Amino acid sequence: MTDDEPPSGPRILAWTPMAVMAVIAVVDVMAGPGIGLLPLVSLGPAFAGLAGGWRRTAVIGALALLLCVGLGLYNGLFVKPRGYTAMASVAGVTGVGIAAAVARSRREAELASVRSIAEVAQRVLLRPVPLTAGPLQAAVSYTSAVAQARIGGDLYEVVASPHGVRVILGDVQGKGLAAVETAAVVLGAFREAAYDEPDLVGLGERVERSVARELEGERFVTAVLAEIGSDQEVTLLNYGHPAPMLVRRDGSTDFPEPPEFALPLGLSAPGADGPEPYRVAFAPGEQLLLYTDGVTEARDREGRFYPLGERTHLLKEPDAHRALEALRQDLVRHTGGPPGDDAAMLLLRYHRHQDPGPASTG
Structure with a gap:
């Protein structure tokens, strides 16, 4: 967008200055010089300063000055100070409008620069998940709560480690750069510990220590960690996050809850016990959907929550990415636009039984 173009938004704002001046000119000609509408021509540049x-x-x-001169000559106003006063009014408002437009353009450029940096940082953090990892197919979807925005507080990762396929999906408190910073801490700790820690509890403790050390104030992260090995089971570790949805081969669904609910990452007291891991059967042909509360708490215009458990038929599509995209589009239709909160979904399909190996990108 150049300085000559109006900012993105309703097109009517771009034509408002011309329309206002045209209406004033018509009314002034019809009413005659006795009404004194000439100074209102300054509304044209005033609106232009807001929209362009x-x-x-x-x-x-x-153009407003030319119109002012033309109307002043037509009405014979330049024999009196009234015509010159109107011209001075138009010139003054134009000057103020130009100054306001320059200041606004600078603020918009600074905001665009900050947003661009944040988006690049988030793209580096939220790398594309591997198409396959061990016995799994993976697909991810992210929908921002703000239209045209890609900066949010959700995070996800899939790692094919020597100890099995390890997964995290979390929801960071807050938005913007602070959320990106928090997500960097969590993902950095997870990616490193996923290869080193032999069990999921140790992995969760490593992430918890990193979050407790790096985060300040009352920031926290709800998250669910999963580990899929070669025994047709998934081990889950839940830090105050919505329970994942398990879709069985017959189409039935289950939302396996943890034995006890635990606090989110960053809120546990030093030395306190973390969440207890729990195991759930997960066999070939079944699907595991991890998601943030922006999915299940999305409301339609009548205030009804999104019925995720009733939408499993959308996941019958053979291609995992198309299936997840169909679910995302259904969520957007339910809310009539972007959801009220960031909505991330990570779909894992158990497509064959084998020992987990290095992730494949093909």
Whole structure:
């Protein structure tokens, strides 16, 4: 977008200055010089300063001055100070509008720069998940709560480690750069510990220590960790996160809850016991969907929550990415637009039985 173009938004704002000046000119001609509408021509550059760049505001101001001169001559106002006062009013408003447009353009450029940096940082953090990892197919979906925004507080990762396929999906408190910073801490600790720790509890403790050491204040992260080995089971570790959805081969669903609910990452007291791991059968042909509360707490216009458990038929699509995209589009239709909170979903399909090996990208 250049300085001559209006910012993105309703097109009506771009035509408002011309429309206002045209209406004032018609009314002034019809009413005659006794009404005194000439100073209102300054509304044209005033609106232009709100809806366009400084060049556009200057052009509208010049047109307003020409219109002011034309109407003043038509009404014979330049024999009195009234015509010159109207011109001074238009020129002053144009100057103020240009200054306001310049200041706004600078703020927008700074905001765009910060947003661009944050988006690059988040793309580095949230790398594409592998298409296959061990016995699993993986697909991920992320929908921001703000239209056209890609900066949020959700995180995910899939790692094919020597100890099995290890997965994390979490929801960071807050948004923007602070959320990206928190996600970096969690993902960095998870990626390193996923290869080193022989069991899922040790992996969770490593992530918890990193979060407790790095985060300040009352920031926290709800998360669920999963480990899929070669025994047709999934081990889950839940830090205050919504229970994942397990879709069986017959289409039935289950939401396996932890034995006891635990606090999110970053809120546990030093030395306190973490969540207890629990195991759930997970066999070939079955699907495991991890998601953030932006999915299940999404409401339609009547305030009804999104019925995730009733949408498993959308996951019958053979291609995992298309199936997850169909679920995402259904969520957007349910809310009538972007959901009220960031919504991340990670779909794992057990497509064959084998020992987990290095992740494949093909």
